[in-house]
Amino acid sequence: MLNRSTSVLLLCVLLSGCAGSSLKRQKPALVPNLPTTAVQAHEVTPELKAEYENAIAMLREGETDPAQDALNNLLKKDDQIAGAHLNLALILYRNGEYDQAKRSVERTLQLSPRNAAAYNLQGTLMRRGGNFDGAALAYANAMAADPNYAPAYLNMAILFDIYLQFWDDARQFYQRYQQLSTNPDPRVEHWLQDLNHRINEQRG
Template sequence: MRSAEHRAGAHRVHLRVAALLAALALGGCASLPSFLSDTRVAAAPAAAAAASAPQAAGAGEAEPQVVVTPAAQRAFDEARRLMRAGRLDDAERVLLALTKSDPDLGGPHANLGVIYRDRGNRLAPAIAELETAVRLSRRQPLFHNELGVAYRQAGQFDKARQAYEQALALDPNCAPAVLNLGILQDMYLGDGARALALYERYLALTPQGDAAVTKWVADLKNRKPAAAAAAKKETP
């Protein structure tokens, strides 16, 4: 059984993603500048604004333009600082205030969702905040990935799969979503072949390597031959 190892690995992935999410971005998974929202920022150059607000997947409509005021950016930067310092209660208060003063920004909702979810006992509000973040910022793959993690923790495996797949539809190279979908397929949906393909894809996207995932790949590759050999021994 690799469930404990998977859970430990998944927890490490979630912590890494949470650290990335604390620097909400105009871009995708590969590079996350410290902007408040993935939608257009006030006074951004025209080319940057166009790049940061592509058409919504399958919707044929652009994300609504959102103006990020200097005061909102300063408050969000303070919330990020508090999160890095482990002062989650203080960060939560700043983020809650931002959701009221700037309700169209997805970033504060996403970070609140991560805070609630990673405390372990507030999954319902975590899902609500992350669903709001996804609704407000449909083009941010990390928001979909984080929502998938919350769904998986709540036992809503089909919704988790859909959230991870939406993240990958937005950015096929979003490594956290690739790995989380692999863990879901392996541990919760029982599709070892799909999990193996996803783990190998994740390793291809991870130049520094990942020893735990490398072990999972070896285990999955050895599982079928071992099962076949056992079946042969049991045949009358």
């Protein structure tokens, strides 16, 4: 079964578009709305599974264009492989093809409605489009789908820190990201120190 896939390209998505600012606004409501009904697992033939694994191997080697071609060819044969849609979405995102990436993410979630990685990318696409409430909900969905999925906490922290400026909330999400990471990220630790400094200055 390939209905869930942790993308090998997620690190290309995490910290993109981390510049920007926003006037102070109402805090988004972080109420996940995951589907309650399960989707039947999709069985993939051994031949198609081998094609999928070959495409992922290409991604790991940085062969993005051949991997994209392989995923597209695979999906022509079987459009119900959620992991293929997700990895294709990540390639499209990296290439700046945001509308196509959005469609691939939506298809991923149709097939795998509790896919944390797909919600994470959906949030990043929404954040890029200025839909901050939608981005917050998507990241909340990612956390609800997998409470230990660290990238969603980092992206939520970035959203609350830079875009929405709810700094206390951002600090909590940064801290949770560091707790979930096998090796805490020194860049995030630096951001936390800077954030703590801003919070202390704001409070006088």
